[in-house]
Each structure stands twice: as C-alpha cells, then as structure tokens.
Amino acid sequence: MTARLTLLGTRTLCCLLVAGCLGSQSRSQITDERPKTGAASIRDLGGYLPAETLLTAELRDAEAWLGELLALPDQLSGKAQAAARAGIAMGSIGLRGLTGSGPRDSVRDLAPGQVVFALVRIRQQVEPLLLSRLAPGVEIASFGRLHKRIPCAEVEGVLVIARTRSVLKDYLKWHRMKRPTLAEKKGYFSGRPELYPGAQLRLYLDLETLRERGSLDVDLEAAQAYFAAGWLDAMRCASRLDATLVWNAGSLRLAGQLNAPLDESISYLASGVEPYSMPPDPEGMLGRLVFDRSLSDFWSSFSPSKSEQTAIDAFLSIADLLLGTSFVDELLPALGEPLVVFAIREAVDGDVQSPIDIPGIALVAPIRDPKLVPILRSFVQRIAMIVSNERREKGLVPFGLRRGKTNRGESLWIAEPEEWRGPEPTPLACTLSPTFAIGTEHVVIATTENSARAMLDALASKPVMKSRGDGLQISMPGLLDYMKRNRPTLILNKVLDEGVTVAKAEEEQVFLSAVIGLFERLQVSIMHDDKKTDFEVRLGAGR
Amino acid sequence: MNTVDSQTHQSPLETWQATTANPFDLAKAGHLARRVAMGASLKVRRTMVRAGVEEAIDRLLAPGRGEDVDSFRTQVIAIDKVGALRDYRMWRLLAGRDRLRERMSFFWHDHFATSFQKVRDVGMMARQLEVFDQHGLGRFDDLLLAVSQDPAMLRWLDNETNVRGRPNENYAREIFELFALGHGKYSEEDIKAAARAFTGWQIRDHRFHDSRPKHDKGAKTLFGKTGPFDGADVVRMTASRPDSAQFLAKKLLEFFVHPEPAKDEITALAQCYTDADRHIGKTLSTLLRSRLFFSERAMRSRIHSPVDFVVCTVRNLGANAAPHALARAAAQMGQTLIEPPGVEGWPRERAWISSATWLLRTNFTADLLRGRGYHLQPILPPELSGGRAQDHLRLATEILVDGQVSDQSMTAIRHFLRETGKDDAATILRAVATLPEVQML
Numbered sequence: 001m002t003a004r005l006t007l008l009g010t011r012t013l014c015c016l017l018v019a020g021c022l023g024s025q026s027r028s029q030i031t032d033e034r035p036k037t038g039a040a041s042i043r044d045l046g047g048y049l050p051a052e053t054l055l056t057a058e059l060r061d062a063e064a065w066l067g068e069l070l071a072l073p074d075q076l077s078g079k080a081q082a083a084a085r086a087g088i089a090m091g092s093i094g095l096r097g098l099t100g101s102g103p104r105d106s107v108r109d110l111a112p113g114q115v116v117f118a119l120v121r122i123r124q125q126v127e128p129l130l131l132s133r134l135a136p137g138v139e140i141a142s143f144g145r146l147h148k149r150i151p152c153a154e155v156e157g158v159l160v161i162a163r164t165r166s167v168l169k170d171y172l173k174w175h176r177m178k179r180p181t182l183a184e185k186k187g188y189f190s191g192r193p194e195l196y197p198g199a200q201l202r203l204y205l206d207l208e209t210l211r212e213r214g215s216l217d218v219d220l221e222a223a224q225a226y227f228a229a230g231w232l233d234a235m236r237c238a239s240r241l242d243a244t245l246v247w248n249a250g251s252l253r254l255a256g257q258l259n260a261p262l263d264e265s266i267s268y269l270a271s272g273v274e275p276y277s278m279p280p281d282p283e284g285m286l287g288r289l290v291f292d293r294s295l296s297d298f299w300s301s302f303s304p305s306k307s308e309q310t311a312i313d314a315f316l317s318i319a320d321l322l323l324g325t326s327f328v329d330e331l332l333p334a335l336g337e338p339l340v341v342f343a344i345r346e347a348v349d350g351d352v353q354s355p356i357d358i359p360g361i362a363l364v365a366p367i368r369d370p371k372l373v374p375i376l377r378s379f380v381q382r383i384a385m386i387v388s389n390e391r392r393e394k395g396l397v398p399f400g401l402r403r404g405k406t407n408r409g410e411s412l413w414i415a416e417p418e419e420w421r422g423p424e425p426t427p428l429a430c431t432l433s434p435t436f437a438i439g440t441e442h443v444v445i446a447t448t449e450n451s452a453r454a455m456l457d458a459l460a461s462k463p464v465m466k467s468r469g470d471g472l473q474i475s476m477p478g479l480l481d482y483m484k485r486n487r488p489t490l491i492l493n494k495v496l497d498e499g500v501t502v503a504k505a506e507e508e509q510v511f512l513s514a515v516i517g518l519f520e521r522l523q524v525s526i527m528h529d530d531k532k533t534d535f536e537v538r539l540g541a542g543r
Numbered sequence: 544m545n546t547v548d549s550q551t552h553q554s555p556l557e558t559w560q561a562t563t564a565n566p567f568d569l570a571k572a573g574h575l576a577r578r579v580a581m582g583a584s585l586k587v588r589r590t591m592v593r594a595g596v597e598e599a600i601d602r603l604l605a606p607g608r609g610e611d612v613d614s615f616r617t618q619v620i621a622i623d624k625v626g627a628l629r630d631y632r633m634w635r636l637l638a639g640r641d642r643l644r645e646r647m648s649f650f651w652h653d654h655f656a657t658s659f660q661k662v663r664d665v666g667m668m669a670r671q672l673e674v675f676d677q678h679g680l681g682r683f684d685d686l687l688l689a690v691s692q693d694p695a696m697l698r699w700l701d702n703e704t705n706v707r708g709r710p711n712e713n714y715a716r717e718i719f720e721l722f723a724l725g726h727g728k729y730s731e732e733d734i735k736a737a738a739r740a741f742t743g744w745q746i747r748d749h750r751f752h753d754s755r756p757k758h759d760k761g762a763k764t765l766f767g768k769t770g771p772f773d774g775a776d777v778v779r780m781t782a783s784r785p786d787s788a789q790f791l792a793k794k795l796l797e798f799f800v801h802p803e804p805a806k807d808e809i810t811a812l813a814q815c816y817t818d819a820d821r822h823i824g825k826t827l828s829t830l831l832r833s834r835l836f837f838s839e840r841a842m843r844s845r846i847h848s849p850v851d852f853v854v855c856t857v858r859n860l861g862a863n864a865a866p867h868a869l870a871r872a873a874a875q876m877g878q879t880l881i882e883p884p885g886v887e888g889w890p891r892e893r894a895w896i897s898s899a900t901w902l903l904r905t906n907f908t909a910d911l912l913r914g915r916g917y918h919l920q921p922i923l924p925p926e927l928s929g930g931r932a933q934d935h936l937r938l939a940t941e942i943l944v945d946g947q948v949s950d951q952s953m954t955a956i957r958h959f960l961r962e963t964g965k966d967d968a969a970t971i972l973r974a975v976a977t978l979p980e981v982q983m984l
Contacts, residue, residue, distance in 0.1 A: 355617045394663040395698070422749030427623035427666060489618045495610075496630040499865035501638075502610050 045116045045131050046183035048158050050174060052121040053182050054210060057203045062111040062132065065200065066103055078514070098146045109138045110159055121209075122170045129171065130161040192242055196255065199244030203256075208239045222308055226298050227291065230470060231526055234258040234533035251540020252519075258533040276338050279364045279442060280462030282454040284345035286359050286478035290471040291339040295365075296332035322382045325375055334372035335365045335443065338467075344451040345478060354426040357485045359478075360451025364442050364459075373438055377413065380436040380445070384415040397430055404435075404449065410456055412437040414449050469527030476519045483513060555835035556811050559596065567596040573945030574842050577984055578799050579603045579831060580642035581854045584861025585942045600832055609640030616673070620666050625659045626867075628669050629880045633873070634866035636854050643827070644680055649850065650798055651675040652880070655690050655722060656888035657699040659881045666749060667695040668881055680824035683791060683816075684782040687723060691778050692744060692751040700886070702744050706757040710738040717886055718781060725793075728786040729766075736763035737781075740772040782821060788813035795823075799830060800841045802892050808835055843947070843983035846892045849876035849900075851984055856908055856976075859943055864911065876903050896982065908976035912969060927968040935968045936960075939975040952978045 049056065059065060073084045092103050099106040111132035118129045134140065140147060140154035151168040152161040155175055162168035182188055192204060225232075235241075235258065243256030276292060304312055319327040344360040367373060384401055392398040397417050404412040413436045420430040435452035437444045440459035446452035483490060487509060494505040523538040561567040572591040576583035580603055583591070591599035612635045619631045632652075639645040652675060659668050671693045678686035690696050696714070697703050705711035715737035719729040743758030744751070763772050766780055781787060792812035796804035812830060819825035830836055847855060850873045857864045870880060877900060883889050927938055936956065940948045948956075956974050960966055975981070 354621050356621045396663065422666060423670070425617045425621040428621050429623055488615060489622070492615045492618050492631070496627070496634055496866045499863045499868070501863065 044183075045114065045133070045158065046189065047181050048131055048155060048160065048175070049116075049118050049129070049182040050120050050122065051180040051182055051185045052209065053118050053206065054121070054126060055119040055203065055205050056182070057117045057201065059115040059117075060200045060202070061113065062115045063104075063107050063113075066107045070103065083511075098149060099143050100145065109135050110143075120171075122167060122174060125167075127167045128163055130159075132159050133157055134159050196244040196246070199246050201245035203241075203243040203245070205241040205243070206239075207235065207241055207258075211236075222302060222304055222312070225302060226293070226295070229293060229298070230528055230533070231535075234260050234528065237261070238533070251538065253540070254537040256535050258535075260532065261530050275466045275468045277366065277464045278338065278467040279340050279342075279366075279455075280458045280464060282342055282344050282362070282451070282458040284454060285342055285475070286345055286482070287343040287474040288472070289341040290467070290469075292337055292468070292470050293339070294337055295335055295339065296328075299328055299332055319379070323375055323379050331372060331376060331379070334367060334369040334376065336368045337366070340364045342451075342455065343478075344454050346448060346450060354428060354431050356428050356431075356489050357482065358428070358447075359482060360446060360448040360454070362444055362446035362451045362455040364444050364455060366442050367438070370441075373443075376443065377436065377438070381413055384413070384434065384436075388415065397427070399434070406439070406453060406456055406460075408439075408456075408460055410437060410439040410460075412449065412452055412456075414452075416449075469525055471526070472522070472524040474522040476516050476521055480513060480516050483509070483516070553834065554811050555808050555838075556815055556829055556833040558832045559834045559837040561596055567599070568592060569941060570842065570945045570947050571596070571837055572599060573947075574837070575599060575603065575831070576858075577851075577855055578836075579646060580858070581636060581646060581851060582856070582858030584859065585938075586861060588945070596832075596837075604643055604828065604831075606641040606644075609642070610634070610638040612639045613676075616669070620669050623665045625665055625668070625881055626870075628659075628665050628672075629870045630867040632672060632880050633850070633854075633870040636850065637857060637864070637866055637869065643824075644676060647679040647823070647827075648672060648675040651679050651686070653883065653888040654794065655696065656883035656886055657695050658883050658885075662695045662698050664695070664698070664749065667693075667698065671695040680827070681822065683787075683821045683823055684779060686823070687718070687782050688775060688778045690722070691718065691741070691774055694746045694749060694751055697744060697746050697751070702741055703746055705738060705742050705744070706754075707739075707742050707759040710735070710742055710759070712738040714738070714741055715777070718777070721886060723781045723787045723790060724784060725786065725790040728784075728790070733765055736765040736772070737777045739763050740765070740777045741774045744774050785813070785817075788817050788821070792816055795826070795830065797891075799827070800836055800838075801844045811835075843980065845984040846895055847982055847984045848889060848891070848895055849873040849878035849904075850880065852876070852904060852982070853907065855984070856911060856943075856981075860911070861942075862911075872903075872907050876900050876907070901982075904982065905977050908981070909973050912973050912976065927972065935966065935971045936975075939968070939972045942972070943975050944978065944980045948975075948978060948980055952980060 045058075046056075070088060073081050073088065076084055095103050095106050099110070101109075112135045113133060116131045118131065119126050120129055121127075134154065134157055140152065140159060146152065150161060151163065151165040152159060153168055153172060154160075155172070160168070160171060162171055188204075192202075196202065238258035238260035241256060241258050243254060246253045246255070278290070281288065316327055319331075323331060325331065340363070342362045342364065344362060346358075346360045381401065384399065388399040388401070397420060399415040399417050402414050402416055404414055406412070415434045417430045417433065420426045432447050433449045435444075435446045435449045437446070437452045437456055439456040442459050444452050444455045444459075446455060491502060491505040491509060494500060494508065495502055498505075500508075519539045521538070521540065524536070526533065526535045569588055569592055572588045573583075575596075576588055576591065591602070594602070612631075615631065619628055632648075635645050636649060652672060655671075655675075657668070657671055659665070662668055671690070674686070674689045674693055678689050691714070700714040700717055701711050702714040705714065712734050715734045718737065719734065720726050739759040739761070740763055743754040743756070745754045745757065746752060747754075758773065760771055762769055765772055765777065766784065768780070770776070772780075789809055792809045792815075793804060796808055796812055800808070812826065815829050816822075816826045819829070835841065853869045853873050853876075857869065873880065877895065878889055927935060927942070937946065940946050940953075956971075956978070959974050960971065963970065965971075
C-alpha cells in the first residue's frame with residue numbers, strides 16, 4: 001500500500017488536494033452545521049491528544065470532502081484530469097485492500113465526521129497522529145487487514161493511526177497513564193473554533209513550543225529583514241497561530257491569525273496600523289506587491305551585521321557624495337508609505353527579438369517632501385550616468401539618457417540602450433529602458449518607459465484607494481501567459497539550478513501551469529494591529 | 544622515450560585488438576569513457592564491455608542519448624550573464640549528447656584560452672565556444688580561421704587595435720606560439736609580417752568586420768615567402784606547416800593519452816593528422832582506437848582538472864547534479880569556466896593538486912554522495928542500493944575507479960572500515976572516493 005501510494009508521487013497528491021478543494025463548484029457550500037451523529041469535534045478529540053501537541057489540523061467533514069474529491073476529475077481537463085483519475089484509482093484500490101470496501105463506505109465507517117491530524121511529543125520525539133471517531137457500532141477489530149497493515153488502534157471509539165507500531169505503543173501507554181490532555185490544557189481552545197466557524201479545515205500551531213525547539217530562529221540581511229518584517233516579528237512574539245482553509249465555488253482561502261501585538265522595537269511598522277492611500281492599478285497590471293512600512297524608519301532601526309555594515313557604509317559614502325546631502329537623513333524621509341511594486345504587461349515590440357519576455361516592473365512610493373524631488377532626480381540621473389559609463393567601459397551597450405514628457409506635462413528621465421545591432425538574440429538588458437518619473441505626488445522608478453508611463457497614467461486618472469497592511473496580488477492568467485512565453489528559459493533555469501533533466505523540468509512546468517490555470521487570482525494580505533496579526537491567502541476568482 | 548615496438552615495428556597508432564590475455568575489460572572501457580565522454584555510469588561501462596571495443600568507440604563518437612543542449616543557446620545569450628553561460632557550458636559537459644564534441648570544445652576552450660574578464664561580452668564568449676562546437680572536430684585550418692575572426696579573440700588579443708601603420712603583434716605572436724606552432728618555430732620577422740597581415744580585422748556591432756581601409760595591403764615576408772598576405776593567408780600558411788602538425792599532435796596526445804608523450808608518438812600522430820588533411824575528428828578516430836590509447840602507459844596517467852573531476856565523478860555515479868553547483872565547485876578548486884587565468888590556459892596535471900584542493904575535492908565527493916548542495920539524484924548509484932554488504936566494496940571501486948585499486952589503497956580502505964565498524968554502501972563509497980586513484984583521469 002505504502003509503495004503504491006509512493007508511486008502516486010507527491011505532485012499527484014498535491015494536485016488532488018488543490019484541485020479537490022476546487023472540485024466543489026456547486027455542491028460544497030459552506031454551512032455552519034454541527035458535527036454529525038457519531039462524529040467528534042476537535043474539543044472531543046483533544047481529550048485523546050497529549051497536552052504537548054505542536055500542531056493540530058482538523059478536517060471538518062471527511063465524508064463531504066471525499067465526495068468532492070471523487071467528483072474532481074469531471075472539473076478538470078487534460079493532464080490534470082488524467083493525474084486526478086489515476087490518483088483516485090490508486091487510492092481507491094489501496095483503501096479497498098485495507099478495509100475491504102470502497103472509499104465512501106470506508107470513510108462512512110471509519111471517519112464519518114472530523115478527522116484530526118496532530119504533531120505530538122511522545123518520548124521527546126515529534127510524531128504525527130491521525131484521529132477520528134468511528135461510526136456508532138463500528139469496531140476496528142472488524143477491519144482485519146487494516147489492523148494488520150497499518151499501526152492503528154481503537155481507544156474508546158476513537159481510531160488512532162500512528163507512524164509506527166512502536167509509536168502507537170507509546171501513545172497507548174500515554175493514554176493509559178491519563179497524563180494531561182490537550183482538552184485539559186488551559187485556554188488552548190479558547191476562542192479558536194469560534195474564530196472561523198464555517199471552515200472546512202482548521203489548523204492550530206503552538207509557536208511557543210516551536211520556539212523552544214529553535215525552529216523559528218531566522219537571521220536576515222537588510223533587504224530580507226525589510227520585506228519580511230512584521231510577519232517574522234509576529235512569529236517571534238506570538239504564542240499561537242490559528243489558520244483555516246475554506247474552499248467553495250472554485251476558490252480556496254487560507255486565513256489565519258497570530259495572537260501577538262507588534263514588538264515596539266519594530267517602529268517602522270507602526271504606520272501599518274493606519275490606513276494608507278494605495279496607488280491605483282495601472283493598465284495591464286499583472287501583479288502588485290505592497291509593503292506598508294517606512295524605509296526611513298527601517299533604516300534607522302536596523303542593526304546590520306559587520307560585513308553588511310561595510311557594504312552599507314561604502315554605498316552611503318558614495319550616495320551622499322552624489323546627492324550633496326544625506327541619503328539617510330534627507331532623502332529616505334522624503335519617501336512615504338506604502339512602497340508598491342507593480343508588474344505590468346509589456347506590449348511586444350516587433351523590432352526587438354529577445355527570447356526572454358519579462359513584464360515591466362514599476363516601483364512607486366508617495367512623496368512626503370516635494371522639496372527633495374530635484375535632489376532625488378539629480379541623484380537618479382547621476383547613478384544612471386555612472387552605470388552607463390561603466391557599461392561602455394566594459395564593452396556593453398551603453399545607455400543614453402533622455403528626457404520625455406507625458407501629455408499632462410509630467411517629466412520622465414529615461415536611460416535608453418543604444419539600438420542593438422549585434423547578432424541575434426538581443427541581450428535582455430537591451431530590451432529595458434530604466435525610467436525615473438514624478439507624477440501626482442508619487443515617485444516612479446520603472447524598468448521600462450512604457451511601464452513608467454502606464455503607472456503615471458494610472459496615478460493621474462484613477463482614484464486613490466484607502467488600504468491597510470502588506471499585500472500581494474497576482475493575475476494567474478497573466479502569470480501563465482508569461483510562463484508560456486518564457487517556457488524554454490524557465491526550463492533552462494531549472495535544469496541549471498537543480499540538475500533535473502529537460503524532460504523532468506518540462507513535466508514540472510506542465511504541472512505548475514495546470515495548477516496555476518485552475519485559478520484566476522492569488523491574493524495575500526497581512527495586517528498588523530496592536531493585538532494581533534491577521535493573514536489571508538486567497539486563490540480563486542477573487543472576492 | 545621511444546615506444547615503437549622494436550620487435551614488430553608496429554606504429555603506436557596501429558588499431559588495438561582485444562585478446563584473451565589483454566581483453567577490452569572494465570578498466571579499458573572506463574579509460575575510454577573518461578577520456579572521451581568525461582565518465583559514464585557503471586551500467587554504461589559494462590554495456591561497452593559487452594559490446595566490444597569497436598562498437599563502444601563507434602557509440603561514443605556518435606551523438607548519443609543525452610540532452611539537446613543546442614536548443615537553449617539563444618536563451619543563454621539573451622540572459623547575458625556570464626554565470627548563466629558558465630552553468631550552461633557545464634551542463635553541456637555533463638549531459639550533452641555529443642560527448643566527444645563537448646570534450647573537444649572544452650579542450651579548445653583551454654587551447655585558445657580567452658577570458659570573459661577582458662572580453663566582458665557574454666554573447667561574444669558564447670559565440671566563441673560555439674566556434675569550438677562547430678569546428679572543433681573539423682579541419683584545423685577552418686577552426687583557426689574561425690577563431691582568428693572571432694570577436695572575443697579579436698578583443699582578447701587586441702587585434703581590435705591592430706591597424707595599418709600601427710600594427711599590434713599580440714595576436715600574431717600567440718597564434719604562432721600558443722595556438723598553432725609552438726615556441727621557437729617562427730621568427731620575430733614572421734610575427735611582424737603576420738601582425739601586418741591581420742590589420743583591419745576588427746569588431747563592428749559585436750561581429751567580425753574586415754575593414755579594408757585599415758588593412759595593410761603591402762607586401763610581407765612570412766615563412767620565407769613574400770606577398771600581399773592578409774589574415775586568411777597567415778592562417779592557411781601556419782596551419783599547413785609541419786611544425787603545426789607536430790605541435791597539435793603533442794597537445795592532443797597530452798590531452799587524450801599521456802601528459803608526456805614520446806617523440807615517436809608525436810611524429811606518428813602528426814603524420815596521421817597530415818594524412819587526414821588536418822582533420823581533427825579523423826585524427827582522433829585513429830588515436831582513440833590505437834594501441835597507444837589503450838596502452839598501460841596511458842591508463843590513469845593524467846590528473847583530473849577540476850572540471851574533469853566534478854563532471855567525471857557525477858557521470859561515473861550515474862547521477863544528475865545541478866550544473867550551477869558543479870561550476871561553482873570547479874571554480875573553488877581553481878578552474879572557472881569562461882575565465883581561464885591567461886592566454887596559456889589553465890595549469891595542468893600536478894599543478895591542480897595541493898593540500899587545499901585535495902581537501903576540496905574530497906569534500907566535494909562526500910557532499911555529493913550525501914546529496915548535499917548539488918541536487919544529486921539519486922544519492923546512491925542503483926548498483927549499490929540493493930547489493931549485499933560484502934559486494935559493496937567491489938562495486939564501489941568499480942563505480943569510481945573501474946575496480947582498479949592498488950593493494951595499498953584496498954588495505955587502507957579495509958582498515959578504515961574495520962576501525963569505524965561501518966559497512967554500509969554510502970560509507971564504503973565515500974571511503975573509496977578519497978583514494979588517490981579517483982583523482983586520476
């Protein structure tokens with residue numbers, strides 16, 4: 001059985017899980033119904049788990065989930081459909097071999113309601129356990145083959161499955177000794193099941209225990225610290241993480257909460273509590289990444305490592321010289337929050353023949369102090385000139401500087417590569433035209449003139465929205481389109497970086513494309529307030 | 544040293560024939576695989592033994608079942624990063640389907656050593672390597688002309704600045720000394736004449752450009768002949784000189800046979816090369832089938848360069864590994880592809896081994912076998928995964944050194960295993976990987 005399941009491969013199983021969640025188009029509407037007769041709740045099953053449990057994950061209604069899973073292939077097409085059918089067939093055969101009946105009957109008998117997966121500490125080891133309450137009148141002893149092949153036992157009508165028979169023995173010993181259980185742990189369930197009452201899958205993670213084991217120690221460099229700030233800080237301070245997975249009508253939503261206020265030392269995140277003005281989406285937007293934090297405050301509070309400090313000092317000495325003023329004290333405070341990075345669809349230029357096709361990237365930030373705009377502009381111009389000269393010295397195509405204007409009169413400073421007259425293909429750098437612009441109280445730095453113009457148009461013509469927190473949004477069809485257009489490059493990168501064969505890389509690309517193709521949009525949001533951090537990941541057709 | 548058989552007067556390039564006393568065994572198949580294909584899995588080597596020497600060579604010289612590496616060339620050039628080009632070339636050496644062509648491109652990359660450090664143009668470097676791919680097994684005249692007109696070479700040896708009235712002798716000197724004739728086989732007057740002949744060979748728009756106004760059209764005297772020669776004439780006249788045949792024969796023998804070839808061996812191969820109309824592929828076809836190639840003197844007579852070492856180790860294990868990680872490992876051991884240290888190429892043989900690089904090599908193999916850092920798949924060669932413990936030592940030596948281990952090494956391994964009390968396949972393989980024999984090509 002194990003060998004057969006291994007044959008399925010993790011990707012097939014992953015596909016089944018993701019697509020299974022989506023297979024419920026019309027049938028699975030989330031309801032708030034109570035557990036069925038014969039089923040158990042997490043509180044009930046908590047009485048069968050040790051107090052030292054790191055993680056519990058509760059599937060609310062295994063029978064309903066199975067129904068959706070079995071109907072999954074009809075919702076898919078092509079290779080994904082074939083993979084799903086193969087996976088289900090293998091699983092069914094395996095289950096029949098163990099229980100003597102098909103998937104529906106097996107689940108109805110063995111796990112008619114909740115199924116709880118837990119990572120528990122038994123004899124100083126972290127071990128996985130699977131628990132469910134058997135249907136009334138069902139006894140595990142009547143499933144001879146299951147009992148023989150899988151390390152499982154029945155405890156007061158609860159089915160317990162362990163990784164090995166030795167772990168199961170230890171578990172049963174623990175149960176006989178009546179040591180403290182999770183259900184008895186003070187405050188463990190307080191507020192948890194009520195947090196997301198309709199969720200099909202709930203996950204509770206004990207961060208304090210994880211920290212004790214050193215599993216959350218992370219050491220980040222400057223840029224990483226800036227981007228991951230908030231989230232990591234919350235992980236550092238919170239005692240627990242609660243998450244839920246909800247699927248319905250073709251969408252998947254993972255939402256959760258960390259129960260910790262922000263550390264006061266992370267002052268650059270303080271602004272995250274207040275709503276900010278969000279730059280509007282440009283035409284052809286493929287993705288948006290929002291960082292709601294002050295660059296200036298971050299810089300002043302960050303303690304770099306010794307080696308980083310040397311690099312930072314070197315950069316600052318040059319930056320201050322070029323600026324004629326202080327980069328840290330004068331320039332950075334001129335930029336407000338949020339810092340937003342947009343990926344924008346680029347029109348394909350018929351004259352440029354590059355096998356690599358990347359979207360334009362535009363970085364946008366509000367300007368706090370307009371007096372510093374000329375300094376910023378001059379700084380960018382000088383940097384562009386230095387880079388261009390460096391390229392010329394290295395024998396690379398130099399970038400000429402030119403000034404452009406929008407029809408609204410906004411100025412753009414464009415570093416434009418000389419026309420590529422060498423043999424094909426055109427190097428990637430020659431398809432870029434780094435651009436700096438100021439428009440509607442925002443500074444825009446973009447990889448191409450087109451994306452800078454698209455951003456300026458959006459800033460000028462669309463209303464500014466109020467928003468809060470960090471966020472990521474990706475258009476999945478747009479991402480898929482770029483993946484298709486850059487397929488050979490992506491395959492090559494995978495081959496060179498991971499050592500897989502071309503065939504394997506192609507296969508993975510097909511799988512990834514199939515998964516991405518299932519969704520319309522990916523949205524991630526992280527919001528901090530003075531009590532907690534909320535996060536949400538949505539895959540699907542959107543709100 | 545003279546290796547012509549004084550009894551039979553056989554040429555060292557006579558075709559080697561397997562006999563009962565001297566069969567085509569795993570050691571010879573491994574030798575062939577290492578020198579031509581940069582290693583092969585034990586399964587492939589055993590198949591070679593079963594097929595016999597003729598068929599094994601024919602299979603190695605024909606494109607095999609590897610990856611279609613050529614189809615990704617435009618992506619590599621467009622990415623425009625030297626790191627990507629380096630990883631790509633490492634991938635070709637590791638998995639390209641035309642094994643001899645990849646090996647020869649590596650040979651020519653060292654022979655016509657050109658570094659990105661000065662050229663600073665990924666496209667130019669990539670195209671120079673493509674010149675080796677295209678002409679590396681063809682006529683040397685064509686290769687030498689293509690290299691002489693290659694933009695990366697024109698920049699590397701300053702022919703960009705070689706114009707009428709102000710000749711730059713750099714390329715002319717190196718084409719004689721390092722690329723085609725060897726030291727002392729030309730005069731200073733020849734260099735001056737050749738430099739004038741190469742005037743006007745420039746780069747325009749990243750391509751070769753023959754600028755006639757910048758070319759010195761006057762008469763030059765080269766190798767005793769006088770005429771209004773241009774660069775193509777110099778290439779033709781140089782490649783056709785007997786000294787060039789001797790020079791190339793020596794280099795090919797050093798690379799494929801022995802680091803110190805004997806005079807008669809060089810003479811024999813030079814003659815073979817001349818008879819083959821200076822065709823490298825035909826010359827190699829004769830050499831690789833010869834008694835000389837399979838002689839005891841040739842077997843494990845060379846020391847792996849870092850690139851040879853990492854590629855050969857992975858291929859002998861029958862595994863896949865990330866080309867990026869392998870290129871980085873080779874660089875740490877002293878050989879950075881696309882960036883040879885100078886116009887003379889990389890150091891050779893014993894220069895590669897020091898206490899530091901020995902440690903790096905041993906750690907590389909250990910990490911590789913643990914599957915750490917190189918994305919190795921699988922971690923254990925299939926031959927060892929199901930074998931019996933008592934067979935593991937024999938199999939491990941066959942995988943890594945074709946079973947050719949000295950008594951001294953075998954005693955050391957057995958002692959080590961006894962001391963540690965371990966006899967699992969991974970430990971045995973790691974122990975065998977530390978043997979000096981593994982460092983020999």
